[in-house]
Amino acid sequence: MRVLSKSRFKLGLECPNKLFYTGKKVYANQKNANPFLEALAKGGFQVEELARLYYPDGHLLKGEDWDYEKHWNQTKELLKKENVIIYEAAFLVDGLFIRTDILVKKGNIIELIEVKSKSYDPVNENTLVGKTGGLVSSWQPYLFDIAFQKHVIQLCYPEFEIKSFIMMADKSKKASIDGLNQLFRITKLTDNRTGVRVLAKSKDDLGNPVLGRIEITDIISGIETGQHTYGKSLVLTDSIKNFKETYINDKYMNAPTSYLACNKCEFRTSDEDIEQGLKSGFNECFEKQNKWNNKDFEKTSLFDISGIHWSKSVKLFSNNSIFAESLNQEDIGYKEGVGKLSDSERAWIQIGKAINDDNSIYVDKDGLKEEMNKWVFPLHFIDFETCTAALPFSKARRPYEQIAFQFSHHTYYEDGKIEHSNQYISNKAAYFPNFDFIRELKKALESDNGTIFRFHNHENTILNAIHVQLLESDEKDKDSLIHFIESISHSTGNSARKWQGDRDMVDLWIIAKNFYFNPLTNGSNSLKDLLPAALNNSSFLKDKYSNPIHKISLTSTNFPTDFVWLVQEEDKVINPYKHLPPVFDDWTEEEIEHSISDIEDINDGGAALTAYGKLQYTDMIPSEVEQITSALLKYCELDTLAMVMLYEHFQEIIA
Known part of the structure; x- marks a missing residue:
């Protein structure tokens, strides 16, 4: 059964054409993630398990992720209860399928709680919505994902009132116990999936909470009504309809190529992929829509050139000025640096060397x-x-x-x-x-x-962070360590104390x-x-x-x-x-x-x-x-x- 899941919906938001290439082994995919490695680097599994402890006695629906009907039937049975908590609740309707992180039912009121391994500072009122009232661009995919989940639940249960929340790390809170992270051990399960072994018996073992919950019901309503769009114009209901039809029918959407979307495309081939006979979705898009041939793929293009501001690259791409040979200094906003190479000078050097097939150093x-x-x-x-x-x-x-x-x-x-x-x-x-x-x-x-x-700048950033940690500490040698840090680094823009060391x-x-x-x-x-x-x-x-x-x-x-x-x-x-x-x-x-x-x-x-x-x-x-x-x-x-x-x-x- 082919269904539009929330992961595929998010992929469609990035580029609808990706819905045709995803999951097909004949195409290279540079984002074929290993869940175990992701869990080690990101910590999302642990945050989700921690969040569940704050909603105890929930029912976890697990196993056979592909069995959509089974999980949907289990969810329907559980939702017959007046009050219930479900982890990984499943909803299946009209070719749409979602699973929620935590779902709390109290009568006819549903709390849809999305758990993220991201963080927020409650002092910042503009974490999700900017000062001008629009969604913060980095949060758009996550908020549209939650809106998609609410849409599917509402189709299944139109009589429910659904409130939406994000639960994530609160950077203003401090742990009150040692080894909080050690209570959630990442492990490979017998079926080679990634799981977390929870050593905490209840939330009483966790000390003060380090996760916070933000209600986003109004933001999600704004997405549903079209007040908030994805990018400049993509509306939630239209995107769901189009993505579903495209994916279920295994159609190529033929969405226009663009600089921003194509520059991040994971369906490109490396030399190793080519040796293995894998296809490139990126190449197929440009062959179909831009009529590129093999020689075009060998040319230096906007995707390869560093130093051009992204807004100029977007404009140049839309004007079909894509290859190095078609660019001039005015196109790239060329400006000479004072005593150093400017970004646009570097770009112009790269363009010149690409055109002349010149590999000599400048x-x-x-x-x-x-x-x-x-x-x-x-x-x-x-x-x-x-x-x-x-x-x-x-x-x-x-x-x-x-x-x-x-x-x-x-x-x-x-x-x-x-x-x-x-x-x-x-x-x-x-x-x-x-x-x-x-x-x-x-x-x-x-x-x-x-x-x-x-x-x-990484080392300087880290020294600034340790500087703050020392100021808040009771270390006996904190003064000498702070003096050392200030001697070899400089303060960053958000530092309350300003310095630039003699050995910066x-x-x-x-x-x-x-x-x-x-x-x-x-x-x-x-x-x-x-x-x-x-x-x-x-x-x-x-x-x-x-x-x-x-x-x-x-x-x-x-x-x-x-x-x-x-x-x-x-x-x-x-x-x-x-x-x-x-x-x-x-x-x-x-x-x-x-x-x-x-x-x-x-x-x-x-x-x-x-x-x-x-x-x-x-x-x-x-x-x-x-x-x-x-x-x-x-x-x-x-x-x-x-x-x-x-x-x-x-x-x-x-x-």
Whole structure:
């Protein structure tokens, strides 16, 4: 039986054409998520189980997810009761099927409670609806999802009054017990599904509540009446009707291609997908609607070019100015930067090199040299691994507080000697490591005044978060730790206290962005793209790192002295990250990143976050803990060595 479920409804909101490609094994899907990995990274399963404890004695409908009739019949029987609570209640009507997180029936009043692993701050009145009265764009998919659920329930029971709620983590609340997260253990069930083993017997074991409930009945009514649309014009009732007809009849909607929707399309093929004979839904759409041929797919298009503001890309796409060869400086809003490359300059460089099939590096040597001459030896390269957990690890901590569980530190001396000087990792469950983390970082960096490097703003953001945590703490050495943080970082915009340290970390991401462009990165400034691009362009790096560690004036904490970082195949350097062991369960870093790709605010570092989640939320024997810890240490060591290699690449260029 084909039915329009709420997950398919949400997919249709993204792009109606996806309804034709979803679930078909012949098409590549970059978002084929592994629920176990998602649970480790996101915590949604745990939040849902926690929410159920606040609505005790509910009836859970489980098993045979495909058996729509069975669950619908069970739900109908339960709803005959005057008062009842149901987890995963099912409703089936006229080709529509939904399951609700928590449903509370009191007489003829239904409370529809959607549980989300997101968070909110009750002080912010504009979490869901903006100041101008429209839905906040990031919340539109979730609110339309709930409106779809209400629509289906109302079709089944028109006599019921339905009130709608969202339940999620309240960032203003603090846990009153230690190890709240440990009460919900993620496990693989016998049928290979993902589940949560709940150790709490009742809500009395949970301490103060850390979840809050927001009533959204009026917002959902506004969606139903068309007051709130999805995007600029999509109305709820029309979307349900069209999506249902399309999906049930397995039709291709032929919805127009667009920059915003197609840029995020998961139905594209990687080289590996092509080798496996998988089809590309993305390609089929552009063949049908835009008449692209094989040569068009090989061209550089708006989807590949970084640095053009999305609003301009939308306009250019609608005018069919899609390929690099059709763009001019006026199209992309070209402006010259002052002392650095502007985003539009980088875009124009990328366009020019694509048109001319030019893979040579562009670099502002004078600007880069002037910047590098400011740096003081010894140079320090640091990388943090962190996570935010919906359920606090320890007493007095809030949901989604930053947790810093690992760092790596390389030192580069003026004579060219390179040391993997320090590392820290916390692999203990139910432990808040941040203050130990900052103490170890202080020991690592306080012995000299050398320049400190980070990559992007993550490390500075984390230090700001720990700064706030220290201010609220009773740590005996809090003053010296706060002083250290202020010496190597700068305050962010929302900090009550303002500072900029004498050794404020230098952001290598900004250095690369301001002075350097490598066509092999396809416009990306991610370190994991910059590194292999630099390695393939640099004869110095190829020669040096093709030798064992002990021969190149380099020390390592996690690799043997005969380890060789660079391996070449057919004159192409293999990305060093591909030679590292899987973090766990034979899942490569790329596979983990794909599985959690739709989770907000996760870019690089998703594999480490997921592995840390496994250390926290699953039961493991010591050898497995050791295996994961070892893999995390190796990944983090390469992260800071990659920064060293990038520095050496810049040094080679200006020399």
